[in-house]
Amino acid sequence: MPVQVVGVDFTSRPSPRKPITLAVGELRGAAVQLQALHSFASDAAFEAWLATPGAWVGAFDFPFGLPRELVEQLGWPTQWHALIEHYSALSRETIRDTFAAFCAARPVGQKFAHRACDAPAGSSPSMKWVNPPVAYMLHAGVPLLLRAGVHLPGLHEGDRNRVALEGYPGLLAREVIGTRSYKSDEKAKQTPERLIARKDLVEALEQGRTRLGVRLRLSHAQRDLLVADPMADQLDAVLCLLQAAWGATRANWGKPLDADPLEGWILTA
Structure with missing residues (x-):
């Protein structure tokens, strides 16, 4: 039975130049066929897609929670x-x-508080407001999920046909190409070396050379598109797509047994 999976590369200030990017695919066995890539230049357009009836498992590239240490020290509510x-x-x-x-x-050296899932994932602390501003991404993204009524395992009960999981494309990219950079929003840094890194990354995903045990299937045009995009928004959405596919095949969506119900957890970390 095929499973609809989605991956979302998110931005807290979507625009025509830097939209929210959605990859849609179909999981059959151990392979994911990329079906479509969509862009949303506003929160409203993305929210309309989220609220559309259907069945999918999705990985979203923004944090779903804040560090418990931070929350407790600020005296904020400790229920998610x-x-x-x-x-x-x-x-x-x-x-x-x-x-x-x-x-x-x-x-x-201890300026930021961290979630328990940050170290295994190698992710930025979710309280960081610059480079990248993930605190603003949480602020913008999670309310959209709640208003759309989707299900957030371990955090919020919603429509179990639409399952939203926290993904992190950098985790999968690092597994494949190490610390090589494959993207930049700055024109001057969109180098041939980063283009080669994207080619190598896409090739490895198609061959299934990751610990996720899932292969990516692309058309020639889709492959060219993913490699050509210097900001790699579409490629990041596809990386999240593969993480969603992994979660779709795991008991309880791959949620760790010790996941903190306030902080949340990162898929595949």
């Missing part, structure tokens, strides 16, 4: 849904100032 309601009501300026003050009071 109440925390998200509190957090989403804050302005980005308030978030920045609150987190900056938290960091300023801590010793060098």
Whole structure:
């Protein structure tokens, strides 16, 4: 029975130049056929897609939770849904100032609080507001999922036909090409070396040379598109797509037994 899977490369400020990117595929056995790539230049357009009836398992490239240490020190709610309601009501300026003050009071090398899943995934702390601004991505993205009524395993009960999981494309990319950079939003850094890294990454995904045990199937045009995009938004969405496919084949979506119900967890970490 085929399973519809999706991968989402998210941005907290979508625009025509830097949209939210969605990869849609079909999982059959151990292979995922990429079916379509979509772009959404606004939160409203993406929210409309989320709310569309259907059945899918998706991996979304933004954090679903904040570090418990941070939440407890700030005196914020320690129940996930109440925390998200509190957090989403804050302005980005308030978030920045609150987190900056938290960091300023801590010793060098320990400025940020981390979730338990950050170290295994190699991900940025979800309280980080610059480079990348994942704190704003959480602020923008999670409320969209809640309003759409999707199911977030271990965090929020919703429509179990539409399952949203936290993905992180960098985790899968590093497994394949190590620390080589494969993308940049800056024109000057869109080098031949990064193009070669994207080629190598796509080739490995097609051959199934990852620990996920899932192969990517592409048309020639799709392969050219993924390799040619210097910002790699589409490739990141496809990396999330493969992580979603892995989760779709695992008991309880691959959620670790010790996952923190406040912090959330990262797929495949």
